[in-house]
Amino acid sequence: MTGFSAPSDVLDLLEQLEQAGYPAYMVGGAVRSQLMGQQPHDFDVCTAARPEEVRKICAGFRVLDTGLQHGTVTVLLESGPVEITTFRTEGVYSDGRRPDSVSFVSDIRSDLARRDFTINAMAWSPRHGLCDPFGGQADLSCGMLRCVGDPTERLTEDALRILRALRFAATYGLQIEPQTRAAVLHCRGFLHKISAERITAELIQIVCAPYAGRVLMEYAAVITEILPELRPMIGFEQNNPHHRYTLWEHSVRALEAIPSRPELRLSMLFHDVGKSVCYTEDAAGVGHFYGHATHSVPLTESALRRLRLDHALTEDILYLVRHHDTPLGQTHSTVRRKLAVHGERYFRALLAIHKADCIGQGTNLSNLTLLLQSEALFEEILADEGRFKRRDLAVNGKDLISWGVHGREIGDMLAALLNYVLDDPSRNTPEQLYQKFLLLRREHDHLAFTVSGMSWKHCAQDVRRILEHLSSVQYADVDLPSGRVEVVGTQISLDEIRHALADAGYKVAI
Numbered sequence: 001m002t003g004f005s006a007p008s009d010v011l012d013l014l015e016q017l018e019q020a021g022y023p024a025y026m027v028g029g030a031v032r033s034q035l036m037g038q039q040p041h042d043f044d045v046c047t048a049a050r051p052e053e054v055r056k057i058c059a060g061f062r063v064l065d066t067g068l069q070h071g072t073v074t075v076l077l078e079s080g081p082v083e084i085t086t087f088r089t090e091g092v093y094s095d096g097r098r099p100d101s102v103s104f105v106s107d108i109r110s111d112l113a114r115r116d117f118t119i120n121a122m123a124w125s126p127r128h129g130l131c132d133p134f135g136g137q138a139d140l141s142c143g144m145l146r147c148v149g150d151p152t153e154r155l156t157e158d159a160l161r162i163l164r165a166l167r168f169a170a171t172y173g174l175q176i177e178p179q180t181r182a183a184v185l186h187c188r189g190f191l192h193k194i195s196a197e198r199i200t201a202e203l204i205q206i207v208c209a210p211y212a213g214r215v216l217m218e219y220a221a222v223i224t225e226i227l228p229e230l231r232p233m234i235g236f237e238q239n240n241p242h243h244r245y246t247l248w249e250h251s252v253r254a255l256e257a258i259p260s261r262p263e264l265r266l267s268m269l270f271h272d273v274g275k276s277v278c279y280t281e282d283a284a285g286v287g288h289f290y291g292h293a294t295h296s297v298p299l300t301e302s303a304l305r306r307l308r309l310d311h312a313l314t315e316d317i318l319y320l321v322r323h324h325d326t327p328l329g330q331t332h333s334t335v336r337r338k339l340a341v342h343g344e345r346y347f348r349a350l351l352a353i354h355k356a357d358c359i360g361q362g363t364n365l366s367n368l369t370l371l372l373q374s375e376a377l378f379e380e381i382l383a384d385e386g387r388f389k390r391r392d393l394a395v396n397g398k399d400l401i402s403w404g405v406h407g408r409e410i411g412d413m414l415a416a417l418l419n420y421v422l423d424d425p426s427r428n429t430p431e432q433l434y435q436k437f438l439l440l441r442r443e444h445d446h447l448a449f450t451v452s453g454m455s456w457k458h459c460a461q462d463v464r465r466i467l468e469h470l471s472s473v474q475y476a477d478v479d480l481p482s483g484r485v486e487v488v489g490t491q492i493s494l495d496e497i498r499h500a501l502a503d504a505g506y507k508v509a510i
Contacts, residue, residue, distance in 0.1 A: 004034050004124050007079035010043045013058070014125055020057050022049035025108060025123035025131065032119050035140055036172070045084045046123065048106045054084050070102050087111040093157040109133045116154055116161045117168065118146045145174040151183035159190035163202035163226075166219055170209035188225040196308040199226055203307070207265040213256035216269075220248060229299045230269070232276040239287035244362030247275055254360030258352050263313055267320040267349075268356055270300040290458045294505040297322050319346060324353050325455040327481045328374045334482040335377040337422045339387050341452050341483065341509040351375055385425060390418050394430045395437075403437060412494050415510050416440055419448045419484065422510075447494060448486045450510040451501060454478075459506075466500050473497075483509070 006014075006026060017024035024047035030040040047054065051073050055063050064074040064081075071086035089110055090099035105111065108123055108131050115121040118136035130137070134148050145168050147154040147161075155161050162184050169176055176184060191199065203226065206212060216223060224231040236247035243250055255268040274295025280288050300321050304314045323342070328350060329335040339347050351371065358367045386392075395417065397410050405413055420436050421428045427436070440446075454460055460480040467476035473489040487497070498508045 004031070004130075006030070006040075006043055007077070009077040009079050010045075010082060011126060013075065013077065013082065013084075014045065014127075016057055017045075017047050017049055017054070018125075018127055020049065020053070022047050022053065022057075023106075023108060023125070023128065024049070025125040025128065027112075027123040028115075028120050031122045031124050031130075032136070032140070034124075035122070035137055042080060043082050045082055046087055046108065046111055047084060048087050048108075049084075050086050050104060054086075058084075070098075071104060088114070090114050090157075098158075113148060115148050116158075116164065118148055119168070119174075121148045139177075143172075143174050144177050145169055145180065146177040147180045147183065151180040152187060155183050155187045156190055159187065160194050160198050160202065162188060162191060162222060163199065163206065166215050166222060167202050167205050167209065170206045170211045170215040173211045173214075184219065185221055188222045191222075191225055196306060200307045200309060204262050204266075207255065207269060208260045208262060210260075212265070213252050216252045216255070217249065227303050229273055229303045233273065236276055236279075237287075238275070238289075239281065239285060240289075241286070242361055242363055245360070247272060250360045250362075252360075253362065254356045257359040258356035263316040263320065264349060264352055264356075266304075266313075267317050267324065267353060268360075270303065270317065271296060271321050271324045271353070271357070273299045290456075291462075291505075293322055293325055293455055294453075297505075316349075320349055320353060322453065323350060324357065326350070326453065326483075327455070328354065328371070329377070329481050330370060330373055331481075332377060332381065333423045335374060336381055336385070336388065336425075337450055337482045337484065337510075339378065339381060340389065340418070340422055341450060344382065344387055347378060351378070388418075388422060388425065390414050392428070393417055393421065393433065394428050395433045399430075400437075403434070408495075413437065413440065416448060418510055419450055422450075423484075445490050445492065446486070446488055447492050447497075448484065449494070449497070449508050450483045451478075451485050451506050452483055452509040453506040454480055454483055456480075462504065463501065463506060466504055466506075467497065470496060470500060 014024045024045055026043055027046045028044050030043045033040045049057065051068055051071055054073055058075050062076040064076070066072055066074045066083065071088050073084055075082050075084055087105045087108060087110065088102045089105055091101035093099055112121040112123060112131065112133055118134040118139045121134050122136040123131040139146050145165060165176055165180065165184050168174055206215060220234050224234065233248040233251060238247055245253060251269060251272055255265055258264045258268050272292060275289040275292045277295045278289055278292050280290065282288065297318055301318055304317060329338050342350060351374065354371050355368060358365065358371065393414065397414065400410050400413055417433050417436060451463060454463060457480065460478040463485065464476045464478045467473045467487055472492045473487045475488045477486045501508060
């Protein structure tokens with residue numbers, strides 16, 4: 001059959017097996033991809049030859065015993081590794097993952113009958129052409145995903161096939177055939193038999209796929225089977241003029257609107273998971289979600305730890321969820337301060353999250369204009385100034401020691417000077433910083449710092465209330481957009497302030 005191709009050494013391998021008397025085919029994804037007009041990334045082969053016979057035929061190559069009990073060896077060709085598996089049928093799957101036994105057969109059709117979906121149950125060889133006993137090519141042509149044989153039997157053999165079905169639908173835009181769809185929903189409880197690592201690998205591919213939104217909406221019951229933290233979001237009406245959609249649909253639409261990177265997609269999936277916990281209504285029946293970012297973090301962390309997600313990826317997602325609704329600023333000084341707090345990488349990610357969140361609300365898309373203004377200021381500041389850090393100050397710890405500062409006060413004073421310079425970089429000269437230092441040393445009752453984690457007006461009020469409850473603080477001025485805080489009092493302790501704010505979910509960042 002024309003239209004198929006493979007690296008020359010893969011074709012030579014198929015021919016060597018044939019010449020030795022063993023029918024051999026390319027199988028699975030390599031066939032499916034080419035029928036869809038895509039270039040395969042790897043090539044798998046199935047053959048009537050037993051593993052020991054494959055080893056003899058491929059004596060000129062390095063051969064790895066990657067799955068002898070299931071009839072698989074891997075041949076290392078110049079074009080890449082090729083898995084070669086003997087035609088087989090399978091026994092029962094008592095562990096819900098692998099067959100208890102396999103039986104080698106000589107018929108390609110018997111081998112294809114054990115596979116999960118018709119689009120994966122096709123084989124091709126230069127000698128025999130396309131072998132498609134279950135109509136996989138026709139299903140591809142009409143955009144259908146169908147189990148081979150009885151769907152319930154296929155999915156309970158290995159429950160990961162439930163998520164594989166969602167992945168194929170999300171990746172290729174396929175509709176899941178009605179009987180297969182019913183089995184996917186009915187069998188979803190079997191996913192609890194699957195290891196976290198296998199589930200996570202499929203989940204990341206699902207949420208990062210081109211048709212993720214459609215699949216998440218249609219198969220929310222499957223997703224919440226593995227992520228029960230998300231279940232309260234389904235059908236949850238927000239009753240807020242800033243939100244057109246239910247909590248789940250908003251999150252899915254926001255996920256669709258953000259670039260397809262795992263940390264961004266998963267952040268959008270979880271960013272509002274805490275809303276149902278802190279939902280309140282005012283006298284007019286308008287819904288509010290005060291402090292929902294703080295509530296979202298532990299729920300997100302619980303889910304990610306259970307998934308055994310990579311530590312660095314987990315930390316990224318938790319950071320982005322925590323700060324997903326904090327202002328990024330509309331002035332040079334505010335954006336400069338936010339850049340100093342978050343750093344360039346997180347600032348860019350938060351910009352993407354703000355844009356996607358805005359689109360997912362489906363109401364005030366004009367807010368995108370403000371975000372574009374923040375982005376323009378951000379790029380301008382990066383180009384002209386870069387990210388300003390403590391080490392960029394015109395004075396350092398040695399200077400402060402020579403001025404009579406000792407111990408932890410050195411770090412506190414450098415932070416105070418950095419706050420001073422972030423408002424106006426032209427202040428960053430040794431002379432101006434010394435004058436500011438003298439002023440700060442005289443004013444023991446005055447302190448300025450930057451707090452991260454504040455989102456809306458209630459957060460600024462919360463921070464002010466916490467600070468003014470401290471015996472050393474008489475008055476606190478809190479600027480929400482920038483996070484800049486000034487306090488006035490007597491014998492003010494920055495350590496006391498740090499601890500009091502941290503207990504409420506805020507952080508003294510600078």
